[in-house]
Amino acid sequence: MVEPLQARRFAQASGTQAKTDAVDARTLAAMGAALDLEPDMPADKNQHVLKQLQVALMALVKERIRLLNRMKTQNPALLKRQCKARLDQIKHQLAEVEEASLxxxxxxxxxxxxxxxLCSIPGLGQVAAVAILVECPEIGTLGRKQAASLAYLAPTTRQSGQWSGRVKPVP
Structure with missing residues (x-):
């Protein structure tokens, strides 16, 4: 991925003023060659389907919550029975969507x-692991250092201006 502003500045620095798809493609190719950029791996062919399944799963969860809240306030037996039937249907559909995702x-x-x-982490089940992998597909492809940096666990320097990590003694 290239920052759009960075690409635009590269185009301006190389004297390109026009902004068309063909010019943009040539400029991005030249930028990649000049800066020795590596292309990102293409998304997994199943990523789009997984994302759709995740959206469906979230919709079913919201529907279940809505029905559970509605059941608390309904008095007629007919409506309670219909809500319970719909909850059973949602439970079945959730299981199907979760299985398809897995x-x-x-x-x-x-x-x-x-x-x-992810599942080895206490308190993190398969459904949560699937959600993480769908929303952040790069998780499965990162190296140790990249993963630590993403989770803010890697050491980083905090030097700014004149500060170099040492506190001056108070006189």
């Missing part, structure tokens, strides 16, 4: 490994 995730060895690591 089947797709298991098709990628890197994601299976990432899923196993």
């Amino acid at each position: 089947v797709l995730l298991r098709k990628s060895p890197k994601r299976v490994r990432a899923m196993d690591i």
Whole structure:
């Protein structure tokens, strides 16, 4: 990924003023060659389907919450019975969507490994691990240092201006 402003500044520095798709493509190619940029890996072919399943899962969860709240305030037995039937249907649909997501995730060895690591964290189940891998697909492809940096666990320098990490003694 290239920051749009950085790409525009590169184009201006190289004397390009026009802004068309063809010119942009040539400028980005020249920028990649000049700065020795590495292309990102293309998204997994199942990523779009996984995202759709995740959206459906979230919609079902919201529907379940809405129905549970509604059941608390309804008095007629008919409406309570209908809500209960719909809750049973949602429970079945949630299980189907979760299973479909797991089947797709298991098709990628890197994601299976990432899923196993995430599920080994106490309190983190398969559903949460799937959600993490769908929302942050790069999790399964990061190295140790990249993952530590992403989680803000890697050491970083905090030097700013004149400060160099040492506190001056008070006179």
